[in-house]
Amino acid sequence: MSEYYQANQEQQQYAQQTIEQPQGHPKPILAIRDVTKSYHQGTREIQVLNSISADIFKGEAIALVGPSGSGKSSLLHILGMLDKADSGKVYLNGQDCTNFNDAERTAIRKSDIGFVYQFHQLLPEFSALENVVIPQLINGHSQKEAMARAKVILEFLGLQERLGHRPNAMSGGEQQRVAIARAIANEPTLLLADEPTGNLDPNTAERVFQSLIGLIRQTGLAAIIATHNLELASRMDRVLQMQEGKLYSYIPQQQQGTGEL
Ligand SMILES: Nc1ncnc2c1ncn2[C@@H]1O[C@H](COP(=O)(O)OP(=O)(O)OP(=O)(O)O)[C@@H](O)[C@H]1O
Numbered sequence: 015m016s017e018y019y020q021a022n023q024e025q026q027q028y029a030q031q032t033i034e035q036p037q038g039h040p041k042p043i044l045a046i047r048d049v050t051k052s053y054h055q056g057t058r059e060i061q062v063l064n065s066i067s068a069d070i071f072k073g074e075a076i077a078l079v080g081p082s083g084s085g086k087s088s089l090l091h092i093l094g095m096l097d098k099a100d101s102g103k104v105y106l107n108g109q110d111c112t113n114f115n116d117a118e119r120t121a122i123r124k125s126d127i128g129f130v131y132q133f134h135q136l137l138p139e140f141s142a143l144e145n146v147v148i149p150q151l152i153n154g155h156s157q158k159e160a161m162a163r164a165k166v167i168l169e170f171l172g173l174q175e176r177l178g179h180r181p182n183a184m185s186g187g188e189q190q191r192v193a194i195a196r197a198i199a200n201e202p203t204l205l206l207a208d209e210p211t212g213n214l215d216p217n218t219a220e221r222v223f224q225s226l227i228g229l230i231r232q233t234g235l236a237a238i239i240a241t242h243n244l245e246l247a248s249r250m251d252r253v254l255q256m257q258e259g260k261l262y263s264y265i266p267q268q269q270q271g272t273g274e275l
């Protein structure tokens with residue numbers, strides 16, 4: 015663990031340089047600086063995130079791992095502008111989002127962030143196609159553009175035969191792939207997924223995972239995927255591990271020296 019921590023510190027220093035003086039270094043899509051979060055339960059305070067820092071770059075597929083209760087969802091909710099940190103900063107595409115008001119948070123969530131939940135949370139009364147079209151209409155795209163893009167994404171995910179199906183007429187894996195399509199419909203730069211395969215059998219989880227990785231490779235977006243599946247985590251570019259309020263970054267063994275999936 016100590017060497018992971020070391021790597022994380024080096025990476026943090028590097029990232030701080032990139033924010034203050036880019037000078038040819040790639041800028042992180044997401045920069046997290048000293049983020050803390052506590053919850054209060056009666057008189058008890060639970061510190062879930064204890065001064066966490068990290069950088070996420072374009073095209074990176076990152077696994078977020080850690081024991082149940084270690085703070086993965088808490089962190090994703092802060093990064094996804096669904097919750098606020100107690101202190102620290104979150105930069106998205108170089109923009110400091112820390113003091114954004116609700117309207118600004120909603121706007122950046124719509125345009126720049128895709129979120130996939132463990133349970134798909136699709137609109138039950140709408141078809142797969144409509145579930146992917148609607149967020150685009152809300153974001154100001156024309157019906158024609160939205161339909162065309164929704165079809166391309168759903169076809170890429172192997173769902174061309176399911177466009178007219180409502181969520182309850184699809185399998186769990188199909189529903190989850192529609193949820194992924196919906197999350198990237200507005201071309202976000204950052205995709206956050208909270209245990210997207212946690213509710214699926216191993217074969218279906220593998221199929222959904224492949225779809226996610228395929229999309230990340232195709233679009234070049236940055237993705238953070240919380241998972242309890244260490245085998246899937248080991249096939250991503252980098253692992254962020256939550257442990258007792260801290261975040262450690264390491265390259266999985268499988269990736270070392272190859273840089274490929
Ligand atoms: N709204 C809340 N109020 C009080 N405590 C909370 C709240 N949300 C989360 N917690 C606590 O914060 C800790 C971290 O929770 P979180 O959901 O982030 O963990 P997690 O790593 O996502 O766990 P899991 O793997 O089970 O999904 C837990 O101890 C949880 O009970």
Ligand SMILES: [Mg+2]
Pocket residue numbers: 086087088208
């Ligand atoms: Mg969770």
